[in-house]
Amino acid sequence: MAEPLDPEMFDPVCPSSAMPIQIGDKWTAMVVICLESGPRRFTELRVPLRGITPKVLTQTLRAMERDGLVTRTAYDENPPRVEYELTDLGRTLLTLIDAARAWSRDHLPALLEARERHETTPRPALLRAGEPSRPGTAASTHLHRQ
């Protein structure tokens, strides 16, 4: 059918050769989207990220700052004011995130439908060799006999 797979296809040190890890966590992509329209303050970011605790938001922003995705600017005022802004590097993530959102818009319904179909199906005949193969079902697991 095809050649054998390359054993060194993926970098064992950095699997992000397949997907950049720094946007793989729960919040980073959403923070990038929130900063698309300009610099935002800490509390301002907490509004759309409903439920995020200050600790987790701080963690996320610190990691993004470390990776050169955002800058942090503290104004010496009272009460204090801090603004976060996308760097040029951080802004390059926007096209990638847009692509992901487009995928979700176009294909997530099909995925969720498949998931629901899978849950409602009692059992999809998982390699149980004594049973008939029931080729008419919508199960994603198939049995082939020689």
Next chain:
Amino acid sequence: MAEPLDPEMFDPVCPSSAMPIQIGDKWTAMVVICLESGPRRFTELRVPLRGITPKVLTQTLRAMERDGLVTRTAYDENPPRVEYELTDLGRTLLTLIDAARAWSRDHLPALLEARERHETTPRPALLRAGEPSRPGTAASTHLHRQ
């Protein structure tokens, strides 16, 4: 500067409105890439995914099957043979993954450089109001005085 952020910007139930979660885990994207060239057997997949344990590969494939991304076909032979193949839905992930890999190729070096610069910097003057602002450093945190 900009309008206030929409508090309902993200779906609290499904944050994948920002990034589809099913490719956010460690292995799914790599499995999709491995299956791009055609159906593969369980052991065949373990080769490029160096270090993956059978338990984790099974978990990953079961979840992908549940979500309609792959099909599982068991042949009633001895020794047993099972093949996994991308569905049409799973194949749509390829363009998204390619975009992510292109981003990594183009921008990951800059990110890693920023990270290293951040580690070698002793301390980036974090809002410590008594100290001078040192505007010449490459730190991503800035201090502004009125």
Next chain:
DNA sequence: CCGTATCCTAAGTGATACTG
């Protein structure tokens, strides 16, 4: 306002051994 400090849970991942 913008965080830190603790404590905690749940999930993802991994090592090892065993089975149809």
Next chain:
DNA sequence: CAGTATCACTTAGGATACGG
């Protein structure tokens, strides 16, 4: 070959309270 069964471990994430 293609898994399952345990056990252990790490970390992201969250709850709550407090501090400059």
